[in-house]
Amino acid sequence: MTSKAKIGKGILLGALMALSFVACKIEFTLKGASVPAEWKTFSVQYFENRAPLINPTLSQEFTEALKDRVINESKLVLEERNADIDFSGQITGYNVKPMAIQADAISAETRLTITVKVKYRNFKDPKQNWESSFSGYEDYSSDRDINDVENELTELIIEKITQDIFNKAFSDW
Numbered sequence: 001m002t003s004k005a006k007i008g009k010g011i012l013l014g015a016l017m018a019l020s021f022v023a024c025k026i027e028f029t030l031k032g033a034s035v036p037a038e039w040k041t042f043s044v045q046y047f048e049n050r051a052p053l054i055n056p057t058l059s060q061e062f063t064e065a066l067k068d069r070v071i072n073e074s075k076l077v078l079e080e081r082n083a084d085i086d087f088s089g090q091i092t093g094y095n096v097k098p099m100a101i102q103a104d105a106i107s108a109e110t111r112l113t114i115t116v117k118v119k120y121r122n123f124k125d126p127k128q129n130w131e132s133s134f135s136g137y138e139d140y141s142s143d144r145d146i147n148d149v150e151n152e153l154t155e156l157i158i159e160k161i162t163q164d165i166f167n168k169a170f171s172d173w
Helices: 003-031 058-073 146-170
Strands: 041-044 085-101 107-122 130-141
Touching: 041 058, 058 085, 058 146, 085 130, 085 146, 107 146, 130 146
Parallel strands: 041 085
Antiparallel strands: 085 107, 107 130
C-alpha cells in the first residue's frame, strides 16, 4: 500500500470516527438530557395521592412512570436511598370538569386534569434543588363515561407530566 493510500485510509477512518461521535452527540442533545458525568444514581419516592378526588392506582402508576422516564432517558441508575438525585412529592389534583357547553346546555367536552407537586433534590449540586407543581390534562367527549376512558387518559397525562419533570430536572431550557 502506498503512503498516499495509507494517508487516505487514515483520513477516511478519522472522518468516520468523527462522524460517529457527532451522531452520538446529536442523539444525546436531541433527548435534551444534560446529566454531568459525576451523577450516577437517582431515587424516586412514592408519590402519595392527596387530591380531593382519588384514583386508587394513580400513585403507583405515576411513581413507576417517573422512574421509567429517568431510566430510559438518562444514564442514571435507580437506587432506593442515598442517590445523587432524588424526586419526591405528592399528587395534589385529580379533577374532572365540563369544558365546552353546547346550546342545549349539555357539556360537549370534559377535561381530566392531574396536578403533581415535585421536590427535586440534587445532592451533588444543592444549588439546583427546586420544588414545582406540574399539571397535565386530556379532553374527552362528554358522551363517554369517565370510567371507560380514565385509564387511557391517565396514561397520556402521566406521560406529559413526567416529560415536563424530566425536562426541568435535566435539560437546559
